[in-house]
Amino acid sequence: MAPDPERSHAGTVAGISFAAFAVPNFRKFAIGQAVSLIGTWTETVALALLVLHLTNSGFLLGLVTAARYVPVLLLTPYAGLIVDRSSKRRVLLVTQTGLAGLSVVMGTLAFAGRANLPAVFTIAVAFGCLSALDNPARQAFIPEIVGRDLIRNAVTINSTFVNVGRALGPLLAAVLVATAGIGWCFYINAASFGAVIIALTLLDRAQLAPTVPVPRTRGQFTAGVRYALTVPTIIGPVLMMAFIGTFTYEFEVSLLLLARTLDGASPLAYSWLIGAFGAGSVAGGLYCMRRPQTGVARLIRACVLYAAGLAAVAVAPVLWLAVGLMFVVGLASITFLTTGNSTIQLAARPEMRGRVTALWSTAFLGTTPIGASIIGAVGGVSPRLAVGLGAAACVAALGVGVTVSRSSTRATPGTTPPE
Numbered sequence: 001m002a003p004d005p006e007r008s009h010a011g012t013v014a015g016i017s018f019a020a021f022a023v024p025n026f027r028k029f030a031i032g033q034a035v036s037l038i039g040t041w042t043e044t045v046a047l048a049l050l051v052l053h054l055t056n057s058g059f060l061l062g063l064v065t066a067a068r069y070v071p072v073l074l075l076t077p078y079a080g081l082i083v084d085r086s087s088k089r090r091v092l093l094v095t096q097t098g099l100a101g102l103s104v105v106m107g108t109l110a111f112a113g114r115a116n117l118p119a120v121f122t123i124a125v126a127f128g129c130l131s132a133l134d135n136p137a138r139q140a141f142i143p144e145i146v147g148r149d150l151i152r153n154a155v156t157i158n159s160t161f162v163n164v165g166r167a168l169g170p171l172l173a174a175v176l177v178a179t180a181g182i183g184w185c186f187y188i189n190a191a192s193f194g195a196v197i198i199a200l201t202l203l204d205r206a207q208l209a210p211t212v213p214v215p216r217t218r219g220q221f222t223a224g225v226r227y228a229l230t231v232p233t234i235i236g237p238v239l240m241m242a243f244i245g246t247f248t249y250e251f252e253v254s255l256l257l258l259a260r261t262l263d264g265a266s267p268l269a270y271s272w273l274i275g276a277f278g279a280g281s282v283a284g285g286l287y288c289m290r291r292p293q294t295g296v297a298r299l300i301r302a303c304v305l306y307a308a309g310l311a312a313v314a315v316a317p318v319l320w321l322a323v324g325l326m327f328v329v330g331l332a333s334i335t336f337l338t339t340g341n342s343t344i345q346l347a348a349r350p351e352m353r354g355r356v357t358a359l360w361s362t363a364f365l366g367t368t369p370i371g372a373s374i375i376g377a378v379g380g381v382s383p384r385l386a387v388g389l390g391a392a393a394c395v396a397a398l399g400v401g402v403t404v405s406r407s408s409t410r411a412t413p414g415t416t417p418p419e
Helices: 005-009 024-055 058-085 088-112 117-146 148-179 183-202 220-229 232-248 251-263 267-290 296-315 319-347 350-366 368-381 383-411
Strands: none
Touching: 024 058, 024 088, 024 117, 024 148, 024 183, 024 251, 024 267, 058 088, 058 117, 058 220, 058 251, 058 350, 058 368, 088 117, 088 183, 117 148, 117 319, 117 350, 148 183, 148 267, 148 319, 220 232, 220 350, 232 296, 232 319, 232 350, 232 368, 232 383, 251 267, 251 319, 251 368, 251 383, 267 319, 296 319, 296 383, 319 350, 350 368, 368 383
């Protein structure tokens, strides 16, 4: 049974719509995600600090980050087809359980003093294999929870919760590393996956609106790619994300290296930078809920702010100024992410949604093996240049957006660019 579209008019506070949160199933799912993502960012920061402790190399940090996402690059496009053929809820139960197990293994190795580079690489690759399936399943599951009318609001709320985790997780990691030991960061993440698993088991399945699984036939993968190429409001945002996902969103590498130049080797400096980014993302999410909009035009505006903010961070002389600027970068980032995700979800036919969101995930996360290696190598020479390269990628994405917008206008004379 699909959620009531009339709820889209409810749940407004100070002009900010929380309509999707009025759907009980979405409320359970989003809260579970929020708890889990605090744990995810706690582990992400801990893993970066662990690699630097083991190697003191920005290049190797980039390679570890790349190893974590190589499977996402290689497997996600086909994983989207698996999602279209399967129950998304069941897929998520499998992936979340597997990811929790990997965190337990990593935490145990850290506590035992057995964490070394080969072990880190192996677990990173296994993490990526599960993430390749988890990401498109999680995104494609949201419309089944809330229905089409609330997709945009649900994506924005979910993305805002993601960035609450981004704001709190690094601070929690800094406290744990300084007091209890780095191994606890991995155990905390393992426990946090339990919140999602519990939420998935508590969902009222009678209130879900599952897409009928696509029957297995030949050529379904290529059919999904061809379909995406024919829809400007899908392929445009995906190409824009490919630039930003490759070179801009490598903050696990670029900001950690920049923090060391601004405040020595203090893990707290990196936590402040990534925490400010998360706080800005929460503010941006609230703005997007107050001013809901999809389309390439808003993506273009977000790219302008994104590029300007990162360029300023790259030349910031002191930590406190860089922290303030990262708030602006976070605001631009969440606007781009939620707008792009909502745009492709609304444009995609339901039976193609798994494959379409898989292309988005590939552009966002799957490009990390390429970008993290490049950013790590550049950052090893100049962290500021690595951050500046991210700003340049936003400019490139801006160019793609302008091109798509003009093409759409020429294709439909007398209309305005997509909003």
